[in-house]
Amino acid sequence: METLAKRSKEASNVLQHVNSEEKSVVLLKMIKELDKKRPEIFEANKLDKENADKLVKAGTLSTSLYKRLDLVSGDKFSTMLQGISDIEKLEDPTGKITYANKLDEGLELYRVTSPVGVLLVIFEARPEVVVNISALAIKSGNAVILKGGKESINTLNALTNAIRTALVDTAIPQNAIQLVETREKIKELLDLDKYIDLVIPRGSNNLVRFVQENTRIPVLGHADGLCTVYVDKDADVEKAKRIVLDSKVNYPAACNSAETLLVHREILSSHLLPIIKTLLEANVKLHLDQEILFYLSSSSSLSIDNNPLIQLCENKDFDTEFLDLEIAVKVVDDLNSAIQHINLHGSKHTDSIVTNNKEAAKRFMQGVDSAGVYWNASTRFADGFRYGFGAEVGVSTNKTHARGPVGLEGLVIYKYKLFGTGHIVSEFGEGEGMKQYLHQKIDNFDQIL
Template sequence: MSKGAEEIAKAAKSAFEASQLVSSQERSDVLLAVKAELSRQKELILEANKKDMEAAQAQVAAGSLSASLVKRLDLSSGDKWDSMLQGVVDVSKLPDPLGRVTYSIALDDGLELYRVTCPIGVLLIIFEARPEVVINIASLAIKSGNAAILKGGKESLHSTTALANCVRTALSQSRLPDDYIQVVQTREEISQLLEQDKYIDLVIPRGSNALVSHIQHSTRIPVMGHADGLCTVFLDESADPTKATRVVVDSKINYPAACNSAEILVIHSSVLDTVWPKVAEALVSAKVELRCDERTLAAIPSSVSHSGLVKSASPSDFATEFLSLIMAVKAVDTFEEAVAFINAHSSHHTDSIVTESTPNASSFCRSVDSAGTFVNASTRFADGLRYGFGTEVGISTGRTHARGPVGLEGLTIYKYMLKSGGEGGHIVGEFGTGSGKKSYKHEAIVGRLPF
């Protein structure tokens, strides 16, 4: 008999509470055990993934699933499998994010206050398509001291089950409870889990804006949103043609189905007849469909415009996450117009400028309101693995304590620890402004937590 939502949530909270004295080394050892189990079960996992892929491809043929979702589903594509395993190892080697003193002060002789990093608690993570997210999040949760309940998309059912079994096997060999990482499968379970604010501390939806919005309106639990990636590259009036071509093409074609691939290209009107034709030719050579506004369309060479890959843009193209080889293109007359356009159309994920102007680079990074603002670099660099986080839960476009790729640090919060070394302890009644009252010292303390 399967567990009910309240039982699942309660088990996660109990597992979290029981895990707090498990050492950092033990947590890292669990991650290495996860990696070993994944390697041992590789054939079974890829066979399960093949079942999901076949079912997904049938849905694509029937018109009920997008091809980009199928690409995200495939564990065998490129170096995805090896990257998943390397991510586990990388997380295991990262410094312990817990117990770090971020503020320390003496309130009085022998009365010391410390702000110390600690886990958030029980995480409910809901994601679409990518089965490797099970391992990414389980690794981060284990290392950061958080229990987690995971829900993948129905299209990855076989894959996520096989991966979750590896995690559970590794947990069974440690002091961490078996229910420290749990996987649920149905939408009904999620609806009920969203009501468990007594036991679940944070919900992290990773998927479309529709998914994030639905979750935010369906729960009293705090939500850290991981939504669409409407990323933009802006070519300013000083853009170098070679840099522009390399950055734009990589931002679009390196992995079009990723949330950090560029969907919009904004071009300063002064380079429409110089830089833009070279970039357009390179994009079309890479089989990218260009949806251009009137001015960028007029500036495209005839050899490119006759490729069958150039079309007139509609307003909706500048608000669409294509997740495929399609790019919307817009011309602007000023730097300020570009920034205003990006802030109005971006999903506040990652945006990049190609420029030789240091003032423009500085202004862009400060005035574009996104989690990542890049200079002369592909938007595809927006990734926890590339940032040195080992892996990530996702990329937050919100304004909570975590923004951009959310790794270990994003899964921690802090608590205040106050320690009295006084003979009779300390009481507030001894402090004040009257006669015989003590004043607070508020002197900085240098050193580590003394207990």
Template sequence: MTEQTTEAKVAEAQTAALDLANVSDETRRAALHDIADAIEANTETILEANEDDVAEAEAMLEAGEYSRALVDRLELSASKLESIAEMVRSVAAQDDPLGKTLASRRLDDGLELYKLSVPIGVIGTVFESRPDALAQIAALSLKSGNAVILKGGSEASHSNRVLYDIIREATADVDVPEGWAQLIEAREDVTRLLEMDDSVDLLMPRGSSEFVSYIQDNTSIPVLGHTEGVCHVYVDREADLGMAADIAYDAKVQYPAVCNAVETLLVHESVAASFLPSAVDRYREAGVELRGDAATRDIVDVDPAADADWSTEYGDLVLSIKVVDSLSAAVDHVNTYGSKHTESIVTETPDRASRFMRSVDAASVFHNASTRFADGYRFGLGAEVGISTGKIHARGPVGLDGLTTYKYHLEGSGQVVDTYAGEDAKPFRHEEFEGEWSPGRLSEE
């Protein structure tokens, strides 16, 4: 069988997107449950494919080409596959994001305007080594009525191919259009995809800032970027130090290879001597490599931090520590070196929490909680296609709402614009009202 070109795959996705927008939520929900069941039923097959990817990645790690964090993100297990299946079911359980009446406005008697949520259309995604990203993105795209072009990293090619085949096969007997999900694998396919602004409605790259910038600079398609996470925990002078120790530890150690793990710990100078010794001992027991500024090294024995450390996403058991003399200094550091991803303050004073949360420029800002909560599933979104660190269209964990746009429906009863123009123009009413759009709504009243 001849391999389809990228153009053919995108054309199939375009056709599918038009049909998928009109598939009922009940059918989309059933298809997602079939996908979850199929992932669980094919656990052994998926893990065998993943073993090939991990073996190749370990060889690249030995050669110095890959990082340990990349290999950790790549590896699947039976429990991870159970979590992926549960995530797909969680997406299925979300309210239907389509066809919602977002606003209703009466322009005049018998002339009503409705703003309704609709799918974006065809979404192109390019993502990193985590194979679970493919299942998350596919599930959210299906639930939101979007066709999707999937391009995973070459390091996960075996896992991605098997997962994609399982997902497509699971939906083959359900009443969803066949071409709703497409897989591309070659780098030249991505180059061609970037040129298809007449066919692809949104690109969602997940990777480094350099990678996302490359995508943005080489396409005229709108880009919703998921870049690195240089996240901070700030231990304030008014913090409960026991709580702060638990939060700071969880934010680094619970899973260091992900973008919502903390990379820099900021500590107010008035509590640094009380907080840092025990916190550093706990980190060391977990194998964390620690780097600190001069004020930190006056209190604990850690390696010196270089200027580059403050803007580095380690994705590993490495942490930089800085002592600051004020809440304002903490905010300034975050806004200077952070990636606008997720930031957290630990304090018992609401006013100080409020100052930090209002002043920090980030998609998610937490009070007395680990940065690891910045996640679509944990936010109750079902899953996420990525965490947007930009400010346009969608921000933070991007779930179903971030994959929809809107259009206007106008219900009239014979009105013409000339009635509302000229010297004798009839005035508009422009009244907001509570009402859901339905076809022929006016004739039903």
């Protein structure tokens, strides 16, 4: 693993000098190579799904992970290729001047964006992550070491081989993209802070916690996707039904699907039953709090006795990432109660308010301490592709460096470049004959080195 990490570091050093045009050449070659090898990639994915299906039946693999494994159904593969094309069209995030200051005549300071270096990305199930992250890494000038789940190993190998083939005879060395197959090597990689600059874990709470607790390398990621939809007293009932349904049902296994529904007490008689019926029609299992359960049993025509989709919630349900057709439902007294609940039980991922009250939406979006706060929109929009990033390397709930869906901007850092003409610090200070710093903002500047 140390040899592999060294190769990544060497590749990252080469990437520092690769220009935007050369990156575009590689990304376009990636699209062609992946499309060319689509049949063998699909065969590999079919084999992985057959093996995974046995694990699901044996109870050793969750259905949510199995669902994330599929690369063949629908337009998933084409969307993956479109993501590379979108990334190729984005502006190169490196070499951008974010601060310019004249310290003295002939002494100018610039803060310039630059690649992070070597990324270690550890993920579970979703094989398209290999392609998304490889494209983002190349565009941002980073080398990447990829470690996926064993349940998708055949697909991962097929995708990685296609990507590395696309790097042949280009300005980017093949070792810029490397795949690690065995789980046992993760701990060893996490010790290599001399070569690896950033770890990005994508997966279960246990995976992220393990990474955070076993490395000195900075970690970018999120442990849970405990997203909430709050239906305010001034919500439109039809909007509420649409948003709640989409947030839960569109893709239940995703980290941006809603796991909790909060309903304002004043609209139980008008909004609760239509929303509940909408969810039940979609076969969603409801973990209802005592008040809602009592209300439905005494005040509605809905038959809840012996309904397998309805049960009394437990306190732990509001801290559970179901990743399936299940949701915890709770009544709250007011907007402040909703905000307090989310800040206490949520994972700081994405939370949404449904309301026609602009002031309530403003208070919610200011008060909820999450990476994404939405007004009248499904939590499923929390995605780098949907944000226009082309793809995402992951979703971060951190409060340093990058937050929310992380695209290219989260894969660059910056360095300070100081241009002098023989300046020394000893010339500056208080007293006769000493220079004073000008600290003048530079508004117009030519391309710097």
